[in-house]
Amino acid sequence: MSVTAARGFTAAGVAAGIKGDGRPDLALVVNTGPCRAAAGVFTSNRVKAAPVRWSRRVLADGRLTAVVLNSGGANACTGPAGERDTRTTAEHTARLLGVDPDEVAVASTGLIGVPLPMDRLLPGVDSAVAALGPDGGKAAAVAIKTTDTVHKTAVLRKDGWTLGGMAKGAGMLAPGLATMLVVLTTDAVVEAGELDRALRAATRTTFDRVDSDGCMSTNDTVLLLSSGASGTVPDPGEFSAAVRTVCADLARQLIGDAEGATKDIRIEVVGAATEDDAVEVGRAVARNNLLKCALHGEDPNWGRVLSAIGTTSAAFDPDRLNVAMNGVWVCKDGSIGEDRSRADLSGREIHITADLATGAESAVIWANDLTAEYVHENSEYSS
Amino acid sequence: MSVTAARGFTAAGVAAGIKGDGRPDLALVVNTGPCRAAAGVFTSNRVKAAPVRWSRRVLADGRLTAVVLNSGGANACTGPAGERDTRTTAEHTARLLGVDPDEVAVASTGLIGVPLPMDRLLPGVDSAVAALGPDGGKAAAVAIKTTDTVHKTAVLRKDGWTLGGMAKGAGMLAPGLATMLVVLTTDAVVEAGELDRALRAATRTTFDRVDSDGCMSTNDTVLLLSSGASGTVPDPGEFSAAVRTVCADLARQLIGDAEGATKDIRIEVVGAATEDDAVEVGRAVARNNLLKCALHGEDPNWGRVLSAIGTTSAAFDPDRLNVAMNGVWVCKDGSIGEDRSRADLSGREIHITADLATGAESAVIWANDLTAEYVHENSEYSS
Known part of the structure; x- marks a missing residue:
């Protein structure tokens, strides 16, 4: 309709x-x-x-x-x-x-x-x-x-x-x-x-x-x-x-329906001091090519989430950051959390929660994984 | 030594x-x-x-x-x-x-x-x-x-x-x-x-x-x-x-020696009002995944360079931008320039020149193409 x-x-x-x-x-x-x-x-x-x-x-x-x-x-x-x-x-x-x-x-x-x-x-x-x-x-x-x-x-x-x-x-x-x-x-x-x-x-x-x-x-x-x-x-x-x-x-x-994507990634940033901070962090995570590759490989590589957060100007203490992947808190207080092998990333939709542990604001950013098919499609688009 | x-x-x-x-x-x-x-x-x-x-x-x-x-x-x-x-x-x-x-x-x-x-x-x-x-x-x-x-x-x-x-x-x-x-x-x-x-x-x-x-x-x-x-x-x-x-x-x-790369891309921004502007534009171009894919495919897709420049806060007039790929000015005054098929991108090193036509400052940023091999290497790194 x-x-x-x-x-x-x-x-x-x-x-x-x-x-x-x-x-x-x-x-x-x-x-x-x-x-x-x-x-x-x-x-x-x-x-x-x-x-x-x-x-x-x-x-x-x-x-x-x-x-x-x-x-x-x-x-x-x-x-x-x-x-x-x-x-x-x-x-x-x-x-x-x-x-x-x-x-x-x-x-x-x-x-x-x-x-x-x-x-x-x-x-x-x-x-x-x-x-x-x-x-x-x-x-x-x-x-x-x-x-x-x-x-x-x-x-x-x-x-x-x-x-x-x-x-x-x-x-x-x-x-x-x-x-x-x-x-x-x-x-x-x-x-x-x-x-x-x-x-x-x-x-x-x-x-x-x-x-x-x-x-x-x-x-x-x-x-x-x-x-x-x-x-x-x-x-x-x-x-x-x-x-x-x-x-x-x-x-x-x-x-x-994003080009070549095999995963839809919901990045929820919580505990932010401001909504702008939450959006800035969410976008930095969403754009991290290494993380996008890891998620394509169904690898709960939370270190790449922290690397991405660390490039932002948002208010946070690196030693208080928490990250969950599909509900498993793989990073607690900026360090090793629950057993990462418990995070099952085999489904199409992956949920990442990044807790800045600073305030009460939040935001959700949606992203995709990075795949060989994306490279393929965009290497040939104009030819 | x-x-x-x-x-x-x-x-x-x-x-x-x-x-x-x-x-x-x-x-x-x-x-x-x-x-x-x-x-x-x-x-x-x-x-x-x-x-x-x-x-x-x-x-x-x-x-x-x-x-x-x-x-x-x-x-x-x-x-x-x-x-x-x-x-x-x-x-x-x-x-x-x-x-x-x-x-x-x-x-x-x-x-x-x-x-x-x-x-x-x-x-x-x-x-x-x-x-x-x-x-x-x-x-x-x-x-x-x-x-x-x-x-x-x-x-x-x-x-x-x-x-x-x-x-x-x-x-x-x-x-x-x-x-x-x-x-x-x-x-x-x-x-x-x-x-x-x-x-x-x-x-x-x-x-x-x-x-x-x-x-x-x-x-x-x-x-x-x-x-x-x-x-x-x-x-x-x-x-x-x-x-x-x-x-x-x-x-x-x-x-x-960058992971999976097949191209080394030298992005020179000239005609910038300040060196900071030149660096900001160079980095925006360097990080554009669509352009990186196009260059992997040896496709002189200069529209993706302009898209990237347009995301920056550098001083420029969109209708005065010029872009060269390996010496061919494929974009002039923000529009179609020399025949893009003349830009031969088959070598390992690709030179992009982005002329902001605003000032006299410049900067060079080096980047790589985005390849299926990069995705492959970074999907499996930790496993």
Whole structure:
């Protein structure tokens, strides 16, 4: 159902020939109203793709009618020609829909530094507009895949209103958003300012705490559109919680489909003096290649967790650190704890708890293991 | 020749049985004088191994007579028992040599979180003392190897004095020092303060700019000992340059032997506003797993360089960045430059130049590619 689970939205996904292998590569999501409120969160990478620059600008007024997304090319680091291609895509889509180009957001994903084949992309938009329908959510979710092995959607039904969404992302997942494109839609009546607050609060503790490989994309985009078609005005707290739930669901799906990964690693930092400290430590652990290799080998090598913690500026005493792996406290007071052979890491999901023994704050970061398959996939991506 | 190239030093390397596979694992370096001046630089990881804590303390007075080093165990995160083991090692060595324990530095490398087998290590010290000789430099260099495939030494002969050294390190190489143990010796007459200045200046631009896998060790130790046996007082500038030359030589050897690596990557950042900016950008590029995979595949994927630069706080305009790979400017003004297929990355050494087009400062960081062999080696290290 994805982006068409909520009333007031149509969508489509088509094969425009951008990818070159015949797979679907162009998606369109249209808000049929009556409201057109929208909010967005974008990559914090300072090198931003042309579609990110465009979409940030057109979202300034908190209003969107459509989102056009393509896989098969990031349109990043493509200079003024790339900016032109994004604008042309928005203008072409807007003309077909009979709206202003400033109501059309654009999102792209794929290889950086390669121009988009506009001669195929624009006819693809024509096909997508022709294919728009209230059941197009799944096709749209499929069309935004790159190295994703599965399409990713989530739906939450509340009393009188619905929130749904789609996501793509399988690599370059790191704080500041993963290489992800996400479109969320709701038929709840919510004005743009509240959409923005709910989306920022949700991404801060979901997509921003997913760290597959430490790499930050130039194209990350998360959009939230409200059609208001349910006529229901939700409680702000309940709406915010719903956005967080759907974002967390999609973020977990991203980690579960990360390139080459065989393990999903939940790193929970507890006993921190501040939430920032907990996040800093969680990210340092999440990005430690040696630990990621050890966990791939199902080796409870907690020394690598301590090495990683030691690189941070978080408040802690090295002689008071505690680490558990799948519930076994293999490190106590910065030294040897329970028998490490008792930590069974054979399952897909591994839980690491790092206790800084300093305060009461905590945070959870999700990561993946590092595998030969990840190396393989990313050695050959552009060739 | 290594640590015994300079006059006034003896050394030995023996198999104490710490490793369990019969390979040499204990090294001893003794300064026979007449001077005993020494300086050291240690890991900036806040989780420091017991031998690092000990050696920092005994070096406070700028005087050392001996260094005892073991591979086969890092003695890190081993609590008060680990501290005792280090002190016992120093005391035992000191007693055999007839000196004060505070004149004996200790360095350890290997797995974190495992107690040292003192029942084998101490008899190993006995054997090493018995084996001490003016030709023991090579045996010492061999005994400190862990996953190193070759032992690493360097010697520089100047007018009337000599500087030599040995190093070990093949993984967990990152700023703040690599997982390395380095002992440098000189027969030049140099007091401790000058040794310290020369060593800090040299490590700042050599060992601290090697980044094999982004991981920082708990045990990094670089020591510089002067025997003064040549009777020659060198020019301070010349001495400092010599220390830098030998450190750069050993650092390059470390990168050349990094775990599983097939490429040595020289990242030169130019056009930076400050040297700090250049180093920050160089490290971000060096640590980008996606780029490291691409270079392993000999793919000039410059978009991943720009992605990495975009995560830094360095001064630059994204639309003015330039990137060259082996001399081909594949990215100009933040966009597509010369034909990327002209960049031949088939050799072992790859040169990346990142031009921030902002100022006149620069820095060089050395890194490696990311390979399936790295994953393999580090999935099985402790088992």
